[in-house]
Amino acid sequence: MPLIPGTFLVSRAAAELEVLWWRENAPTTMDDPDWAGNAHNWGQRLLHLEVMSKPTSLPYSTCDLYRAGWPTSALEGARWIDYRPSWEGQGPDIHSNQTLFAFEAWNGQRWLLPFGAIWPGFATNTLFYAAILWLLFAAPFALRRRLRLKRGLCSACAYPIGESVTCTECGRAPPISRKSIVRLRLASTRE
Numbered sequence: 001m002p003l004i005p006g007t008f009l010v011s012r013a014a015a016e017l018e019v020l021w022w023r024e025n026a027p028t029t030m031d032d033p034d035w036a037g038n039a040h041n042w043g044q045r046l047l048h049l050e051v052m053s054k055p056t057s058l059p060y061s062t063c064d065l066y067r068a069g070w071p072t073s074a075l076e077g078a079r080w081i082d083y084r085p086s087w088e089g090q091g092p093d094i095h096s097n098q099t100l101f102a103f104e105a106w107n108g109q110r111w112l113l114p115f116g117a118i119w120p121g122f123a124t125n126t127l128f129y130a131a132i133l134w135l136l137f138a139a140p141f142a143l144r145r146r147l148r149l150k151r152g153l154c155s156a157c158a159y160p161i162g163e164s165v166t167c168t169e170c171g172r173a174p175p176i177s178r179k180s181i182v183r184l185r186l187a188s189t190r191e
């Protein structure tokens with residue numbers, strides 16, 4: 001998916017949970033992050049964390065945690081940029097962890113593909129899409145069967161069958177409706 005466009009505000013202090021996550025996942029030893037910012041766009045979420053420049057005024061390091069998926073996030077990947085080597089005139093160290101694939105499209109747009117599974121989100125989305133597929137493909141048929149039964153028609157071929165247990169046209173036995181069960185019981189108590 002295309003990267004969340006534009007700039008985002010690094011606008012708040014890093015939360016305690018975010019600091020704990022950073023400590024657990026940082027690829028090298030780093031100070032705790034001070035600042036954080038969030039952005040989201042069409043099923044993408046970005047959490048940006050950064051260590052403010054200490055002890056110099058040069059940038060220290062940042063982490064971008066990408067999450068993707070809708071309605072809930074199902075995939076994640078993180079990219080760390082350690083600017084400390086640039087204090088000695090080298091380029092920054094970029095650590096994409098094993099679950100983020102970044103590439104540039106033909107039009108120069110940057111694409112990021114996180115592929116670390118967030119299992120609860122994965123399960124939620126799977127159920128969500130399965131329900132939509134069921135509504136699209138199975139529900140109309142289920143509704144048609146019910147309507148035919150209600151009208152005294154065979155649920156399979158719509159031939160009028162009245163009180164018959166099996167269809168006189170196609171031979172299938174439609175499920176007996178609750179109404180007809182009541183009718184059968186009444187008939188048997190009358191005898």
Ligand SMILES: [Zn+2]
Pocket residue numbers: 154155156157158159167168169170171172
């Ligand atoms: Zn029939």
